[in-house]
Structure formats: C-alpha cells, structure tokens
Amino acid sequence: MSSIFQMGLQYYHDNSNWLNEPFLVTFLAYFMIISGAITFSVEQFLKVPAAYGRFAHTFSTQFSINSKVGWIVQEAPSFIIAVYYLSSAESRFFNSNPRNRLLLMLFSLHYFHRSFIFPMFTKPKRPNPFITHVLGFIFCVWNGYLQGASLSRNELSSSSTFYYLGLVIFWTGAIINIKSDYYLISLRTKRDRKIKNGNGNGSGDNEKTKRDDDYATKSRTSDYIMPEGGFFDFVSCPNYFGETLEWFGYALASGCIGQWAFAFFTFANLAPRAVQYHQFYKTNFKNYPKQRKAYIPFVW
C-alpha cells in the first residue's frame, strides 16, 4: 500500500513541473478567452441568448430553482475564493505587492455586492433554468480561482500610469453599472405605483406617461418597461457597458493575462446580450428612440 503511495508521489514529482499552479492559471486564462470567443459566436451569430431573465423561456424551466437563491449561489464563489486568497498564506505576497491586493479587494467588493446585495433588490418574474445557474456557478468558481491565484503570485505588468488610469476606468464603470442596474430594478415598482394611482393604464395626459404605458400585448414582454433618461438615452444596456468598462479598467491596471481574460469574457458575454435587448426593445416599443445604440454610446 505504502509503495503505491510512494509511486504516486514519485509520479507527481516527475510531472509536477508542468502540472503546477502557474501552468494552471495560464491555461485557465487562455481557456477563458477561447470560451469567450465561442460564447460570443453562439450568441451573436447563431442568435442563441443565454437562458435567464427575459430569455429564461428559451430553455426548459422544468428544472428550475428560485432565481434569487440561484443568483446568490452562482455568484458567491467568486467572492469566497477571492477572500480566501486575500487572507490565506498566499497573502504574504501582497505585503510587497499592495497593488495586487487592491485589485483583488476591488474584485471581492464587486462580487460581495453582486452576490449578496444586488439580489436583495431584484424582483424576478420567473425562475431561471437550473442549468443556467450551474453554468454561472462553474464560471464563478473558475474566475474566482483565476483572479485569486494570479493576483496572489504574479507581479502586475502595468506601468503606474496604466495602473491609476485603470482604477479610474474601473470606478467609472462601476458607477454606471450600479446606477443603471438599480434604475432598471426600480422600473416595475414605479410602473405598479402609477397603475395603483390610476394613471398607468394608457390614459395619462403627458407624453412620458404614454410612453411608459407602451407595453406590448404579449404577457412576457409586459414585464418590461422602456428605460429612459441618463445613460439610457445613449445605450439600451448601460449596465452592461458599465460592467465591461469596469473589468477593462481592472485589466488595464493589472496588465496580466488572467485579468484580460476576464475582461474579454465579460465583453464576449454581454455585447451580444445588449444587442438582443436592443432588438427586444425596438420590437416591443414602437416609440423606441432611433438614435439610441445597444451597447457602446455612439458606436454600437
């Protein structure tokens, strides 16, 4: 028995020079870039949306769980794994590399909000397919590990200029993302309040109220209200634009492959969805502003 164990140990020593953490981190980063490219192609060219939220019905919800619970469980690993790296033995590395620590703290902060605060305010209209949450969970474990392991062992490759510029872009993106998310979440409450007050049935006497009441007849689409004002005057999905900006700034501040891989995946995942939402609004709201872009102001 002990000789089998020793043989195993010998095998590990002989082969561990390639099967080690730096190799794994690099492999996972490149695999994330490839997965992002595949996700982008499937969503953008084959027009297959990710099955959650307004597109939850595109996949069977026979096996589904409460969306809020599913959201917390799928997102939390990114937060937990990052906090593990911030507080474990690897954290000694941060004493001589405080910029790495700050980036991982920003990542943790983002995922603390995304996992535990954001879902407290959402008002999901339907459950999401179970498989969507499983895929989200796998991604968050993978990404939590990638960010934690890479930031706690690799020195950043960015210059001070890019580091500080990246931080400014990160915070700008975070503000746009959070403001837009909470505006979207507030829309149903505002609409319900209007209906309760008796001016949300199409008989409102100002143009804005009429537009607010411009719901499509299909019950699925009536869960969605036309967003207006602020960043929404420029793009249909400023929350996605803000999220992309956030991770682009984070990657710029780091300059390392692990952070660029995540920024790329975010773009690849959210850009096609923004295009799908834009199309959804144009199809369902006849007054939808023509000059509004889908994802990037004035560009796309």
Ligand SMILES: NC(=O)c1ccc[n+]([C@@H]2O[C@H](COP(=O)([O-])OP(=O)(O)OC[C@H]3O[C@@H](n4cnc5c(N)ncnc54)[C@H](OP(=O)(O)O)[C@@H]3O)[C@@H](O)[C@H]2O)c1
């Ligand atoms: N890094 C990444 O790859 C990644 C991937 C996915 C999401 N995220 C981020 O996670 C956050 C949530 O993403 P999401 O895809 O769920 O965003 P979303 O589809 O825009 O929805 C955000 C919230 O607002 C509600 N909502 C959206 N549009 C509405 C409208 N027109 N009328 C009324 N309610 C509306 C949604 O309800 P329903 O749920 O009922 O539709 C949901 O509760 C965003 O900040 C996003 O950037 C990041």
